[in-house]
Amino acid sequence: xxxxxxxxxxxxxxxxxxxxxxxxxxxxxxxxxxxxxxxxxxxxxxxxxxxxxxxxxxxxxxxxxxxxxxxxxxxxxxxxxxxxxxxxxxxxxxxxxxxxxxxxxxxxxxxxxxxxxxxxxxxxxxxxxxxxxxxxxxxxxxxxxxxxxxxxxxxxxxxxxxxxxxxxxxxxxxxxxxxxxxxxxxxxxxxxxxxxxxxxxxxxxxxxxxxxxxxxxxxxxxxxxxxxxxxxxxxxxxxxxxxxxxxxxxxxxxxxxxxxxxxxxxxxxxxxxxxxxxxxxxxxxxxxxxxxxxxxxxxxxxxxxxxxxxxxxxxxxxxxxxxxxxxxxxxxxxxxxxxxxxxxxxxxxxxxxxxxxxxxxxxxxxxxxxxxxxxxxxxxxxxxxxxxxxxxxxxxxxxxxxxxxxxxxxxxxxxx
Numbered sequence: 001x002x003x004x005x006x007x008x009x010x011x012x013x014x015x016x017x018x019x020x021x022x023x024x025x026x027x028x029x030x031x032x033x034x035x036x037x038x039x040x041x042x043x044x045x046x047x048x049x050x051x052x053x054x055x056x057x058x059x060x061x062x063x064x065x066x067x068x069x070x071x072x073x074x075x076x077x078x079x080x081x082x083x084x085x086x087x088x089x090x091x092x093x094x095x096x097x098x099x100x101x102x103x104x105x106x107x108x109x110x111x112x113x114x115x116x117x118x119x120x121x122x123x124x125x126x127x128x129x130x131x132x133x134x135x136x137x138x139x140x141x142x143x144x145x146x147x148x149x150x151x152x153x154x155x156x157x158x159x160x161x162x163x164x165x166x167x168x169x170x171x172x173x174x175x176x177x178x179x180x181x182x183x184x185x186x187x188x189x190x191x192x193x194x195x196x197x198x199x200x201x202x203x204x205x206x207x208x209x210x211x212x213x214x215x216x217x218x219x220x221x222x223x224x225x226x227x228x229x230x231x232x233x234x235x236x237x238x239x240x241x242x243x244x245x246x247x248x249x250x251x252x253x254x255x256x257x258x259x260x261x262x263x264x265x266x267x268x269x270x271x272x273x274x275x276x277x278x279x280x281x282x283x284x285x286x287x288x289x290x291x292x293x294x295x296x297x298x299x300x301x302x303x304x305x306x307x308x309x310x311x312x313x314x315x316x317x318x319x320x321x322x323x324x325x326x327x328x329x330x331x332x333x334x335x336x337x338x339x340x341x342x343x344x345x346x347x348x349x350x351x352x353x354x355x356x357x358x359x360x361x362x363x364x365x366x367x368x369x370x371x372x373x374x375x376x377x378x379x380x381x382x383x384x385x386x387x388x389x390x391x392x393x394x395x396x397x398x399x400x401x402x403x404x405x406x407x408x409x410x411x412x413x414x415x416x
Contacts, residue, residue, distance in 0.1 A: 002033070002034050003033065003034065003103045003104065003406075003409060003410070003413070004034045004036070004100065004101065004102045004103050004104075005028060005033065005034065005035045005036065005102060005103070005104050005106055005409060006036050006037075006038060006096070006097065006100055006102035006104070006105050006106065007021055007024070007025050007035060007036065007037045007038065007106040007107075007108060008037075008038045008039075008093060008105065008106065008107050008108060008110055008114070008115065009021040009022075009037065009038075009039055009107075009108035009109050009110070010039065010040055010041065010109050010110060010111065010112050010114045011039055011040065011041040011042075011043075012037065012039045012041070012042050012043060012044045012046065012049050013043050013044055013303075014041070014043075015109070016132065016328065016329045017108050017109035017132035017133075018039075018108075018109070019329055020108070020130075020132065020190075020216050020329060021037065021108040021109070021130070022037065022044070022046070022049075023216070023217060023218055023219070023398060023401075024130075024217065024398075024401060024402060024405065025037045025046075025048070025049070026046070026398070027217060027398035027399060027401060027402035028402045028405070028406065029048065030398070030399065030402070031399060031402050031403065031406070033402070033406060035048065036048050036049075036050060036100060036102070037049040037050070038050055038051070038052070038093055038096050039051060040052070040061050040112075040113075040114050050096065052092040052093065052095065052096055053095070053096075060090040060092055061090055061092065061113060061114070062113075066113070067088045067113065068085060068086060068088045068089075068111070068112055068113045069112070083133075083141070083142040083143070084140045084141055084142070084159060084160070085111040085112070085135055085140055085142065086140055086168070086172055087111075087116055087117035087140070087172060087175065087176070088113055088116060089110070089111075089113050089114050089115040089116035089117075089119060090113070090114070090115070090116065090119075091116065091119050091122065093114075093115060093119070094119070094122055094123070097123060097125075102125060103125060103126075103409075103413060104125060104126050104127075104128060104409045104412065104413065105123050105125055105126070105127050105128070106127075106128040106129075106130070106405075106409075107127060107128070107129040107130070108129075108130050108132060109132050109133075111135065111142075117172070117175050117176055117179050117180075118175075118179050120179065120180060120183060120185070121179055121180065121182075121183055125416075126184055126186070126409075126412045126413055126416045127183070127184065127185045127186070128186050128188060128405075128408065128409065128412065129185060129186070129187050129188065130188045130189075130190065130214075131187055131188065131189050131190075131194055131198065131326075132190070132326060133194075133326060134150070134194065134197055134198070136187060136198075136203075137150060137187070137197070137198045137201035137203050137204055138150040138154060138169075138173070138201065138203075139153075139154030139155075139157065139168075139169030139170060139171075139172045139173040139176075140154075140157075140168060140169050140172040140173075141157070141159050141169070143256065143324045144159075144197075145158075145159070145323075145324060147159070148200075149169075150173075150197075150200075150201050150202065150203070151200050151201065151202060152202055153170055153173050153174070153202060154169040154170050154172070154173040155167055155169060155170035155173075157169035157170075173202075173203065176203055177203060177206060177207065180203075180207055181207060183207070184412075184416055185207075185209055186209070186210045186212070186408070186412050187204070187209055187210065187211045187212070188211075188212050188213065188214050188405075188408070189211060189212070189213050189326075190213070190214065190215055190216050190326055190327045190348065191213070191215070191326050191327040191347060191348025191351050192213060192348065192350075192351055193326070193346075193347045193348050193350075193351075194326050194327075194347070194348065195211055195212070195213045198211045199211050212408065214401060214404045214405060214408070215327065215351065215352075215395065215396060215401065216327055216329065216332055216396070216401065217396055217397055217398040217399075217400060217401025217402065218329070218332055218333060218336060218392075218396055218397075218398055219305070219398050220336050220392055220393050220396065220397055220398070222305045222306065222309055223305065223308075223309050223312070223332075223333045223336035223337050223392070224309070224336065224337065224389075225313065225337055225338040225385070225389060226309065226310065226313040226337070227313075228313055228314060231310050231311075231313040231314040232314045234310065235297075235299065235310060235311065235314050236297075237278075237280065237297055237314050238278060238295075241274075241276045241277070241278055242274050242276065242277050242278070242316040242317075242378050243277075243278055243279075243280050243297075243314060243315045243316050244277060244278070244279050244280065244315065244316065244317055244318075244319055244374065244378065245279075245280045245281075245282075245311060245312065245314075245315035245317070245318045245319070245334070245339070246259070246262060246279065246280070246281050246282075246318070246319050246320075246321075247281060247282035247283045247299075247302070247311070247318075247330055255323070256322060256323050256324055256325070257321070257322050257323075257325075258320075258321030258322045258323050258344070259290070259321065261321040261323070261344075261365060261367060261370060262319060262321040262370070263290055263291060263292055264367040265321070265367045265368070265370040265371040265374065266279070266292050266294060266371070266374075267291070267292045267293070268367055268368075268371070269367070269368060269371035270293070272371055272372070272375050273371070273374070273375060274375075274378060277294060277378070278294060278295040278296070278297065279292075279294050279295070279296045279297070280296075280297045280299060280311065280314070280315060281296060281297070281298050281299065282298075282299040282300065282301070282302045282308075282311055283301060283302070299311055305333075308333055309333070309337055312333055312334045312337035312339045313337050313338075313339065315334075315339050316339075316378055316381050317339060317340055317341065317342060317359070317374070317377040317378050317381050318330065318331070318334040318339050318340070318341045318342070319341070319342045319343065319370075319374055319377075320341055320342070320343035320344075320349065321343060321344060321370055322343065322344065322346065322347065322349075323344075323346070323364075323365060324346060324347055325346065325347040325348065325349065326347055326348050327347070327348035327349075327351060327352070328348075328349075331343070331349065331352055331353070332352065332392065332396050334388075335352060335358055335359075335388040335389070335391060335392045335396070336388075336389065336392035336393070336396060337389070338385040338386065338388050338389040339381070339385065339388065340358055340359040340360075340377050340380070340381050340384040340385065340388050341353050341358065341359035341377065341388075342359055342360050342361075342362070342370065342373040342374045342376070342377040343359070343361060343362070343370075343373070344361065344362050344363070344364050344365060344366075344369075344370065345361040345362065345363060345364055346364050349361065352391070352395075352396075354391070356376075356380065356384070357384060357387045357388070357391070358384060358387060358388040358391055359373075359377050359384065359388070360372075360373035360374075360376045360377050361373060
């Protein structure tokens with residue numbers, strides 16, 4: 001009897017975790033495996049992506065999401081916007097589990113009211129959890145920044161602006177330890193950085209959770225090299241000049257994605273840049289103008305893989321100036337199109353940005369270092385392009401990722 005896999009993510013399209021979950025789901029089905037994807041919010045047309053049925057389920061989801069957002073607003077007292085989740089959610093996925101009878105439940109990004117902390121112990125089949133950020137192994141932050149209090153029991157959370165040990169971050173940490181005790185839960189990190197962070201977590205150590213690493217995958221037939229001149233013509237971009245591409249969900253609004261560091265690097269070190277350099281941005285609208293003296297072309301929000309692939313192929317290089325990140329899909333997509341990447345030496349970026357082969361890395365948050373990395377990536381783009389493409393085909397293929405996960409499912413079931 002074939003194994004049935006039920007994957008769970010908040011949405012089917014919005015955000016990097018959703019795109020990664022959908023890609024893995026489709027990769028598993030492409031390999032002939034019985035994969036289903038359960039989401040709260042469905043906008044796509046995949047026939048094996050489902051939402052909880054019934055009026056009560058929908059109302060419960062909306063109510064839980066509102067409570068979670070309200071709690072996050074109250075907790076953000078540090079002066080910066082951080083993503084903080086309390087683990088408020090519903091049990092409505094349990095009805096779907098009962099109906100579908102999966103052999104494995106594979107969690108992805110389950111916050112914003114989708115699944116509660118307490119729900120996990122009611123799932124009576126093995127649970128795999130792909131960590132798209134650090135929330136599973138901290139109190140309630142998704143990215144801890146320079147804080148290492150997750151190595152202990154959280155508390156006095158700097159993202160809350162709290163000085164109290166028994167604050168909400170500690171309460172959520174204690175709830176996770178209590179509710180997940182004895183749980184057969186296997187964590188998967190897409191990057192070396194996140195895997196190492198998870199292994200340091202007191203939750204992982206005290207609960208005896210396993211942590212493995214499987215990189216994200218993508219369709220290298222869609223994200224593939226195309227004729228650059230033709231892509232530029234179709235997008236209305238100039239020919240014969242170096243184009244530096246930047247893009248992220250939320251565009252230039254999310255400080256963690258680092259547009260402020262890109263601005264500083266380009267503005268303060270313009271003398272290092274090619275005299276005819278122009279910038280291309282997706283994920284942001286033209287109203288979000290950057291305070292730099294370069295020609296800027298805004299592509300808006302690109303909602304399809306084909307549109308994204310066209311943008312990468314039109315560019316000379318891609319820049320990823322994130323302050324903290326797991327393994328951004330944008331980098332993988334760019335490399336698969338043969339477009340090298342410049343970025344900071346943080347998070348999962350060193351897993352795929354190999355200096356002088358697939359791009360260049362700069363010391364964390366150093367504007368002059370980022371400027372140098374951009375200059376080198378632009379200058380050596382032509383020679384790095386085939387190396388970047390070959391790396392993506394070998395290491396980031398969708399079928400490769402799906403087969404690695406399927407082996408993990410079998411191993412977990414065998415030991416359950």
